[in-house]
Amino acid sequence: MSTSxxxxxxxxxxxxxILAAAAFSIIFVGGFGVFLAEHGHPGANITxxxxxxxxxxxxxxxxxxxxxxxxxxxxxxxAILMIISGVGIFALMVATLAKxxxxxxxxxxxxxxxxxxxxxxxxxxxxxQDKVEGIEKLTEDExxxxxxxxxxxxxTLLEESKELYKCPRCGSDYSSKPKFCxxxxxxxx
Numbered sequence: 001m002s003t004s005x006x007x008x009x010x011x012x013x014x015x016x017x018i019l020a021a022a023a024f025s026i027i028f029v030g031g032f033g034v035f036l037a038e039h040g041h042p043g044a045n046i047t048x049x050x051x052x053x054x055x056x057x058x059x060x061x062x063x064x065x066x067x068x069x070x071x072x073x074x075x076x077x078x079a080i081l082m083i084i085s086g087v088g089i090f091a092l093m094v095a096t097l098a099k100x101x102x103x104x105x106x107x108x109x110x111x112x113x114x115x116x117x118x119x120x121x122x123x124x125x126x127x128x129q130d131k132v133e134g135i136e137k138l139t140e141d142e143x144x145x146x147x148x149x150x151x152x153x154x155x156t157l158l159e160e161s162k163e164l165y166k167c168p169r170c171g172s173d174y175s176s177k178p179k180f181c182x183x184x185x186x187x188x189x
Contacts, residue, residue, distance in 0.1 A: 015096045023060060023089050030082045031056035037074040044071050060086035109144055124153045 035052035038044040046052050046068050055068040059082045070076050131138065131146045138146065165174040167181040167188060179189050 016093065019089055019093050019096065026082060026085050026089070027053065027056040027060055030060070030078055030085075033078045034070055034075045037072050037078065038070055041072050044075075046070060046075070056082060059083060060089070062086045062090070108141060124149065124156075128153065 031049070031052040034046055034055060035049050038046040038052070039048075046055055051068050055070075058065050058068075059079055062083060070079050128146065128149055131142070131149075135143075135146075165177045165188065166172070167174075167184060167186055169186040170181060170184040172181055172183040177188060180187055
């Protein structure tokens with residue numbers, strides 16, 4: 001495993017651990033806050049700390065079974081903050097894991113997708129032709145690399161086919177011949 005893979009893995013683990021620590025902190029702080037606000041109130045159904053923690057987990061996960069719910073204004077404000085926190089934490093968790101997966105895919109495709117400087121013109125066409133002839137045997141990564149090679153060749157050929165006009169005074173490039181250089185004002189006609 002390369003150093004960049006280890007760094008990415010370690011970075012992702014730290015992000016997940018930080019999010020998990022934040023979730024546990026919110027669960028216990030929110031549960032304790034709701035327990036304090038609710039346990040002495042008449043009509044409250046969150047009267048024990050265990051019930052408050054269960055309610056906090058269910059609320060943070062945005063499941064909301066409805067078996068326990070706050071009845072006081074302070075309890076409901078805490079519930080609103082916990083629901084928003086739950087959505088945020090789970091969104092960040094999914095984004096972190098998706099980022100890790102994307103980085104892993106990019107690290108696999110990196111060497112394949114970077115154009116080879118040594119392959120120019122006819123050599124690139126030959127390499128593409130060889131891959132197309134054996135297209136049934138290509139892996140998904142090799143196919144992605146082939147697509148990138150074809151796009152790179154197309155862009156290279158398009159750039160070579162464009163006639164560029166250059167200002168003799170300042171050296172500015174133009175794709176079509178203007179009457180005057182927009183950089184120095186020199187008459188180009």
